[in-house]
Amino acid sequence: MADIITLTILFLIGIMALLIEAYLIYSVLLSRFCKYPPAFPAFGNLRAKTLAEAEKILSQSSKSLKVVDLGCGAGGLLLPLAKKYPNHQFWGYDWDKVMVKWAGFRGRKLKNLKIIKQDISTVDVKEFDILFSFLDTKALEIVSKDIFEKISPNAILISPAFALPKIKAIKEIEAKSYCLPLKIYVYSKSRNNL
Numbered sequence: 001m002a003d004i005i006t007l008t009i010l011f012l013i014g015i016m017a018l019l020i021e022a023y024l025i026y027s028v029l030l031s032r033f034c035k036y037p038p039a040f041p042a043f044g045n046l047r048a049k050t051l052a053e054a055e056k057i058l059s060q061s062s063k064s065l066k067v068v069d070l071g072c073g074a075g076g077l078l079l080p081l082a083k084k085y086p087n088h089q090f091w092g093y094d095w096d097k098v099m100v101k102w103a104g105f106r107g108r109k110l111k112n113l114k115i116i117k118q119d120i121s122t123v124d125v126k127e128f129d130i131l132f133s134f135l136d137t138k139a140l141e142i143v144s145k146d147i148f149e150k151i152s153p154n155a156i157l158i159s160p161a162f163a164l165p166k167i168k169a170i171k172e173i174e175a176k177s178y179c180l181p182l183k184i185y186v187y188s189k190s191r192n193n194l
């Protein structure tokens with residue numbers, strides 16, 4: 001009996017290792033041969049604190065709010081919020097076909113969630129109340145230069161781990177991910193307290 005359990009555990013670890021390896025190869029190929037950077041999800045305390053920051057607003061609003069994740073990956077930020085707040089509306093944009101399919105599959109039962117394959121630089125951001133942008137520094141330059149100007153004056157933009165170049169955050173929250181001390185940066189054009 002003990003042998004079967006040990007073999008099953010080893011088999012499962014082997015499958016996990018293979019899946020991680022396949023994902024790493026996929027990410028390297030994407031970033032080497034296409035314009036796509038690898039997609040890694042917000043994780044642990046960084047993710048929990050990012051969600052908590054959005055929840056402060058979502059939990060208090062009786063009006064239906066619009067939330068977007070610019071570069072939604074597998075939907076790690078949107079799915080828990082869309083499940084918990086059915087009265088608010090959620091959109092995720094990503095240019096990686098695999099991520100879009102995966103996030104769409106995970107959120108297939110949620111009527112308040114839409115996952116769209118689209119470059120974030122072409123998204124009409126002015127209609128959103130809360131925006132997430134967990135992006136590499138190159139993609140954040142687009143957000144900083146073009147997207148931030150277009151967001152609505154009352155919207156807040158939450159950027160886990162990476163600061164928007166040349167824009168001052170209204171709030172910086174200490175967090176941790178993959179054992180690294182990181183910050184979550186919160187931006188708004190008009191608000192100065194949250």
Ligand SMILES: C[S@@+](CC[C@H](N)C(=O)[O-])C[C@H]1O[C@@H](n2cnc3c(N)ncnc32)[C@H](O)[C@@H]1O
Pocket residue numbers: 036037038039040041042069070071072073074075076077093094095096099118119120121134135136139
């Ligand atoms: C670090 S991952 C974050 C995933 C998700 N937001 C999360 O926190 O779990 C960044 C994602 O942004 C996407 N991305 C980067 N630049 C993009 C662009 N210009 N247009 C659309 N998606 C983009 C990548 O494909 C990747 O899935």
